[in-house]
Every structure is written in structure tokens, then in C-alpha cells.
Amino acid sequence: MRQIKHPTIEQVELTDIMYALADPTRLEIIALLAKAGKKLTCGEINLNRPKSSMSHHFKILRGAGLVQTLIEGTEHMNSLRLEEIEQKYPGVLSAVLKALTKD
Amino acid sequence: MRQIKHPTIEQVELTDIMYALADPTRLEIIALLAKAGKKLTCGEINLNRPKSSMSHHFKILRGAGLVQTLIEGTEHMNSLRLEEIEQKYPGVLSAVLKALTKD
DNA sequence: TCTATTGTTCTATATTATTCGAACAATGAT
């Protein structure tokens, strides 16, 4: 059961985070993950877009260090790396999440 | 002395803010404006890039509602719209600024 | 009026990103 590689929190950079969050689709994904408060499969995050498009966005979110993906069987379980990001960049992600739920 | 048009705080959208902040040059501009704590001319924000490039980035920062530019004579005085943005999206901009000064 | 200063706009180019169908890989079930 090979797992996907993620950046360590030390490797995470602010510009990558900002870039990843600068897309409406990815903000939706982030918002859904935060709202769920638990791991979600890609399939459960249904934004009516092709699989390949969603996969692309997940790749960017993972690369930025915002999302962690654990492979369990055929499913990919996604969760926010909220605590880690908060520790490295206090307030950034939580403030964005708060702003997202407001709209 | 015609002034430049800016979006009202009601017109400001989170995705525009995130997009504007997803560029290293623009983050530098934001950081310098915050550090200065006062209005700066475009010339005072010297990042060793052509005027036209800088103008482009200022245009995006203005369009996102992050920067206000007042024309005074031949100079354009730039300042952060920190209070307004903080009120609409509490913590977002201040947390990013804090993260920027850390690096 | 002529000139210098400040910054924008125009234009073109190179780079990068988004999108999505199709093929592929890994796992689980029959």
C-alpha cells in the first residue's frame, strides 16, 4: 500500500500556500474538508468536475502542504493539515477558512 | 487631479485577495508597505524591476482592494487598506503580514 | 513653452495554468 509523498511542514512555503488558495475550486475543497472535520475521499468532494480536474487540484493542495492524502484500499482519504499550518503560519489558514464560511 | 478608481470594500472578494497575494513580487510590495506604515510612492518600493512590471502588480493589488493609491502631483502614494480588509476578512491579511515578516 | 519626473497603458512574447478525455495503476470483490 504505497503512500503519496507530501512536503514536510518545514518544506512548506507561504507563497505555495497562497497560490494554492488562489483558486475558487481549491477554496471549495478546503472549505468542504474543514466543514467535514474528517477525512473525505475525492469522490465525496463532488464539485461536478471531471476526475482529472479534481485530481489536478488535489495535487496542488498536497504540494502546498495544505492537504494530506492517505491511501486506503482504492480510496484516497483527504484531510486538512490545519494544526501544522497553523503552527508554522499562525492565523493564515484559519482566517481564510473563517472568511470562506462567512460567504 | 483625477484619482484612480478603487473597489469599495463591499466589492472586494476573497478570491481576488488570495490571487493578488499569490505572487512573490506582490507579497514583497505588501510587506514593504506594512513595514513602512505610511504611504509610499511606487519609486520608493524599489524591487529592481521595470516600471511597467511594477505598475502591473500595483494594478492587481489595487483591483483586489489591498492597496489604495492617491495621486499627489506626479507621484502615486500607495498604502495598505489594512483596517478595511481586516474588518471584512478578520485575520487574513494580518496573518499573512505576520508570516511575511517571519521569513 | 520646454523639460524632467512619475507612473500608466499599449503591445508583444514567453511562461505557466486550467481543463478534460483517454489511458493507466492499484486495490478489492466475484
Place this chain on the structure above:
DNA sequence: ATCATTGTTCGAATAATATAGAACAATAGA
């Protein structure tokens, strides 16, 4: 083994962005 499921990767088309030189506009000063 075969097939269904889940999601990634590939490839190509399209769109958006950054960059920067050149021309331009607005103002101030001599």
C-alpha cells in the same frame, strides 16, 4: 483471473499571467 472502483497521469487545447520595452499622460518647475 476478471471486473468494477477509485483516483492518477498523460497529452493537447485553451486561457491566463508575467515580463518588459516603447509610447503616452499628467503634473511640476525653470
